[in-house]
Amino acid sequence: MSIIRKTYNYFYSPDRVFVRRLLNLVGFIPVNLQIFKLAFAHKSSTSDKAYAMQNNERLEFLGDAILGTIVAEYLFQKYPSENEGFLTKMRSKIVKRKSLNKIGEKMGLDLLLSEYNQTRLSKSMLGNAVEALVGAVYLEKGYKPTKKFVIKKILRNYVDVHELENYDDNYKSQLLEWCQKHGQTISYKLLARYKFEKRDRFKVAVIIDGKKVAVADDFNKKSAEQTASEKAMHTLGIMEPEIEQD
Amino acid sequence: MSIIRKTYNYFYSPDRVFVRRLLNLVGFIPVNLQIFKLAFAHKSSTSDKAYAMQNNERLEFLGDAILGTIVAEYLFQKYPSENEGFLTKMRSKIVKRKSLNKIGEKMGLDLLLSEYNQTRLSKSMLGNAVEALVGAVYLEKGYKPTKKFVIKKILRNYVDVHELENYDDNYKSQLLEWCQKHGQTISYKLLARYKFEKRDRFKVAVIIDGKKVAVADDFNKKSAEQTASEKAMHTLGIMEPEIEQD
Numbered sequence: 124m125s126i127i128r129k130t131y132n133y134f135y136s137p138d139r140v141f142v143r144r145l146l147n148l149v150g151f152i153p154v155n156l157q158i159f160k161l162a163f164a165h166k167s168s169t170s171d172k173a174y175a176m177q178n179n180e181r182l183e184f185l186g187d188a189i190l191g192t193i194v195a196e197y198l199f200q201k202y203p204s205e206n207e208g209f210l211t212k213m214r215s216k217i218v219k220r221k222s223l224n225k226i227g228e229k230m231g232l233d234l235l236l237s238e239y240n241q242t243r244l245s246k247s248m249l250g251n252a253v254e255a256l257v258g259a260v261y262l263e264k265g266y267k268p269t270k271k272f273v274i275k276k277i278l279r280n281y282v283d284v285h286e287l288e289n290y291d292d293n294y295k296s297q298l299l300e301w302c303q304k305h306g307q308t309i310s311y312k313l314l315a316r317y318k319f320e321k322r323d324r325f326k327v328a329v330i331i332d333g334k335k336v337a338v339a340d341d342f343n344k345k346s347a348e349q350t351a352s353e354k355a356m357h358t359l360g361i362m363e364p365e366i367e368q369d
Numbered sequence: 370m371s372i373i374r375k376t377y378n379y380f381y382s383p384d385r386v387f388v389r390r391l392l393n394l395v396g397f398i399p400v401n402l403q404i405f406k407l408a409f410a411h412k413s414s415t416s417d418k419a420y421a422m423q424n425n426e427r428l429e430f431l432g433d434a435i436l437g438t439i440v441a442e443y444l445f446q447k448y449p450s451e452n453e454g455f456l457t458k459m460r461s462k463i464v465k466r467k468s469l470n471k472i473g474e475k476m477g478l479d480l481l482l483s484e485y486n487q488t489r490l491s492k493s494m495l496g497n498a499v500e501a502l503v504g505a506v507y508l509e510k511g512y513k514p515t516k517k518f519v520i521k522k523i524l525r526n527y528v529d530v531h532e533l534e535n536y537d538d539n540y541k542s543q544l545l546e547w548c549q550k551h552g553q554t555i556s557y558k559l560l561a562r563y564k565f566e567k568r569d570r571f572k573v574a575v576i577i578d579g580k581k582v583a584v585a586d587d588f589n590k591k592s593a594e595q596t597a598s599e600k601a602m603h604t605l606g607i608m609e610p611e612i613e614q615d
Contacts, residue, residue: 181445181452181453181456183453184441184445184453184456185441185442185445188434188437188441188442189438189441192434192435192437195430195431195434195435196431196434196435196507199427199430199431206427207426207429210427211430261442265513267511267512319565
């Protein structure tokens with residue numbers, strides 16, 4: 124039965140273009156095409172938002188959990204002597220919104236998304252579709268094949284784990300490097316120190332070539348300097364700002 | 370081989386008390402006892418904190434992800450017409466620290482923890498041990514049996530999903546109810562409204578029988594009132610404060 128259904132899906136279905144694209148993407152022909160179509164249906168495209176089953180948000184919820192677990196296990200096995208802090212940090216580098224959006228883009232999910240949605244594509248729709256697709260694969264195949272799919276088709280193709288290990292999210296040192304390269308002076312100035320909910324809070328500015336480029340607040344000076352440096356990098360166009368959910 | 374090992378573990382192992390307790394807890398005799406012992410070893414009890422493999426934090430990292438996924442799938446299947454927001458909320462009610470600590474207590478994990486640790490038990494050690502135990506079951510058995518274990522031995526025994534559906538985390542209405550029952554007057558007073566990081570922030574007090582019982586800040590008045598009500602419930606001893614990681 125399922126082979127007949129698959130053959131039909133492949134050769135005779137009106138969805139044969141979709142099926143071929145899916146085959147490329149996930150490595151098998153799904154029996155339940157409906158779930159995979161749902162994975163690419165953004166909520167803005169469903170006529171009635173009350174029908175939870177008509178968009179990919181539920182699949183995204185499921186896929187987000189499954190993807191997180193597969194990545195957790197992958198790192199757990201790959202780094203047998205690293206502690207929980209390292210594993211948590213590595214995982215968040217892989218599954219954070221910005222990374223998933225990039226993965227979705229590299230997987231070419233924009234093609235499928237634009238077919239199933241009338242709205243303009245946003246970057247976060249790509250990352251959400253990655254999660255929803257993982258959810259759909261899980262419902263179709265179960266945990267082990269989904270693990271294989273995620274590791275072979277996503278992690279190995281689009282995630283450079285070793286690069287992530289060394290990935291520098293120290294914005295202060297990145298900004299310093301940039302200033303040195305461009306012959307600009309850089310300094311940090313404490314603008315204010317005040318109490319907030321009984322805790323000390325610090326307001327810090329980054330001064331580049333005598334000009335106040337960015338300001339940030341935090342509960343310690345170092346974190347405020349980091350955030351201010353990150354903001355300065357956006358202002359100076361050195362780094363694109365992280366795009367959050369829309 | 371594994372049957373011989375299991376028989377040995379059950380009848381002849383010096384750990385037979387531990388093995389019997391585990392059998393009660395997880396429903397099978399583990400081949401790899403070492404992993405299960407690790408699940409109950411808190412980091413404070415390991416002589417050298419640098420050895421990540423000597424305490425349960427890595428297992429906790431893995432188990433936390435797996436438990437989250439199993440609960441996500443369980444809710445996804447149980448509530449086919451609820452949206453992502455409902456599922457997310459329900460899941461966090463089940464897997465939040467406070468619930469896991471209670472589950473660990475009901476499972477009797479304190480017995481096993483006190484055997485493997487010299488330090489005084491804290492509530493959060495119980496919740497962490499639940500996660501680490503799920504991680505150990507996963508490493509021993511794989512995903513499907515772990516799902517069965519979590520649903521049969523944890524969710525069905527210790528989580529009342531329907532009660533959680535109706536569980537009221539509206540502290541304001543709970544406090545109001547308490548005041549009415551105890552014949553006390555209650556009112557909220559806006560103490561201050563100020564700017565914080567360019568956003569309005571509200572400082573609110575709960576006044577019970579003319580006395581300021583608790584104060585809270587938030588970016589909107591309603592949330593500040595909720596938080597202040599929660600604090601007031603702790604102060605008045607109506608509700609135990611949520612215990613976070615220690």
